[in-house]
Amino acid sequence: MRNLENNRVLVIMPAWNEADCVGATVAEVLTLDEPYDVLVVNDGSTDETPRIAASAGATVLNLPFNLGVGGAMRAGFKYAQRLGYSQVIQVDADGQHDPRNIREVLNGLESADISIGARFADRGDYTVKGPRKWAMRLLASVLSKLAKTTLTDVTSGFRAGNSRAIVQYLDHYPAEYLGDTIDSLVVAVRSGLSVTQVPVEMRPRQGGTPSHHPIKAAVYLGRSFFALAFALTRRRSHVALPLQTMAGQK
Amino acid sequence: MMPNIAAFLLALAIVGLVAEMLRRKKLREKYAIWWLVVGIATLVLAAFPQLLVFIARVVGVQLPSNLLFILSILMLLGVCLHLSWEISVVEEETRALAEEVAILRIQVERLTGLLPVSGSNGSQDPEGQ
Secondary structure, eight states: OGGGGGGOEEEEEEESSOTTTHHHHHHHHHTSSSOOEEEEEEESOSSSHHHHHHHTTOEEEEESSOOHHHHHHHHHHHHHHHTTOSEEEEOOTTSOBOGGGHHHHHHGGGTOSEEEEESTTTSSOOOOOTHHHHHHHHHHHHHHHHHTSOOSOTTOOOEEEEHHHHHHHHHSOOOSTTIIIIIHHHHHHHTTOOEEEEEOOBOOOSSSOOOOOHHHHHHHHHHHHHHHHHHHHSOOOOOOOOOOSSOOOO | OOOOHHHHHHHHHHHHHHHHHHHTTSSOHHHHHHHHHHHHHHHHHHHOHHHHHHHHHHHTOSSHHHHHHHHHHHHHHHHHHHHHHHHHHHHHHHHHHHHHHHHHHHHHHHHTTSSOOOGGGSOOOSOOO
């Protein structure tokens, strides 16, 4: 693995009390053909998550208390930067993201800084309805305009980034609700990073069901407006982004 | 109008308390400044109540006590906002510390041999370019 030093890929898996599925997901990633390094960010779990993840072969980053997905991810990005990874990809511990799609999503980085594994892109049968759907539609259309490319699923957590993305994320990656998806993406795009999407299928979650409760969906709609409105007015990151190595545009 | 003895004593107690907390380093200057300003203002107003009547007339408030109320409310609002801002800064700092601690823990465990050195921690050059 040492000879892959310059283009190692880190799979970052935020996990908060995911003892039921984290072991299987880690094992699945490690059995892929490519030698990925797996970092499970234990976000203050009170169950067996860290032990199970470690025995499945992952490196475990133990946060001393719960920071939320955004907090866990930024910790993962910081680790990736410290150890010199050139590409990272976020994969949910609950098994919703199919590890077999990791290569496809990473391939998106050949033409962009951030590559999103998207659900509604004519593949798979993931559906939502009601206010949640309107919210996702609206967010997708605003983000598509900003990024000047078609994005259909901007709340997907199945995302890859190159070293430019890592540097920008470290400057702005809020721990708030939707901060890790909408807010970070808007600021990344406004800071000059390019985005692309790769259609993927999502698997059913191994535990729990997505919420279709109308009130929860309405709250979701409100919070996504809120997150979007703030993200659009934030200052851009003025960080020294490393030169693009692979991406061909600009 | 007679100086208000009770208000004067109360203000004196507040100023004394803040000064003592500052002296014992129980209160940082940036928070103490608010309370010192308020305490001293209350001291002055308690000693010279006609000052309040005068200021109320100048700014066009009919009832002097209402001027006092609005100033108190604004002051408390300011303190609350200041505290919310400070705690947000502290939370962000805590978050950064949590990240550092977690990363350092992995590195310490590797150094002390508690964790196998796998491919995931090969070399530690800061740039993978």
